[in-house]
Amino acid sequence: MEIGSKLTNSWLDSIVDSFNGVDSDRRRQFNRIGTATRAVIESVVASKAPTEQLGLIADAIEKVAEDIGRFPSGRVYEGFAEAANTGGNGGFMDFSPISGAANPIAPPVELSLSSDPDGSPIVVGVVTFGSAYEGPPGSVHGGHIAAAFDEVLGLAQSMSGSPGMTARLSVNYRKPTPLGEPLTFVARIVKKEGKKVFTEGKCYFGDILTAEADALFISVDFSKLAQLAGERERTNDGQKPQL
């Protein structure tokens, strides 16, 4: 298994090629919007602004929502939204809900590929969760920790060369995971048995292990993902998905 080995699949390649052809200024603007909206989310969840200011801010945000809402929406996918699909090339995941800079609901988790001291490939995810992700006071909501694990483990399993979908994800929460502090997620493949890829991951605040996870991914035929993508396009046209 080679770190960052490129996945060979004509369907994947065509998506990657079309992504590479996307005007970079458009991509930059999407990322700007994502970053600015994320800052708004972070500021509004617990703002101490005076009530009259809140009213003005609400007016302004409603105006922005109205302005952007005038344009047709629905996913015009410039790339994959999930780490597991990329084979390690994070550039295709601008809209990931976990690691995508252009997706305002992503914290985002910054992903990279590395290797541990024995040379085994690992995925590293670095993130600071803001106030919007609070669960227990001062701590990250457990659901968001699970989501971050799904992303880093999802990218790790794709290094098997036969990426799949999450079949099972189990998280052990060992200590409260602090908000507003840099966290490091580390993920690796444990073993592969046929279509099954077993993975494990850990979340650290400094040297403190706050959570650990294991997940089973089942390799899927890319035609299944192409089918899901097709259903998504039909849904964008207002039709119901056929699952």
Ligand SMILES: CCCCCCCC(=O)SCCNC(=O)CCNC(=O)[C@H](O)C(C)(C)COP(=O)(O)OP(=O)(O)OC[C@H]1O[C@@H](n2cnc3c(N)ncnc32)[C@H](O)[C@@H]1OP(=O)(O)O
């Ligand atoms: C490739 C890019 C996508 C990456 C996305 C990764 C991040 C995500 O968040 S994915 C989103 C969340 N996950 C999903 O939506 C998946 C929904 N589930 C499915 O689509 C299917 O159940 C799927 C693909 C996981 C497995 O279906 P299928 O390929 O038909 O598997 P199937 O042939 O039934 O089973 C294969 C083997 O896996 C086992 N298996 C399947 N599911 C599970 C499970 N949940 N737990 C344990 N074992 C399982 C089966 O028992 C079987 O084992 P064996 O070969 O020993 O008999």
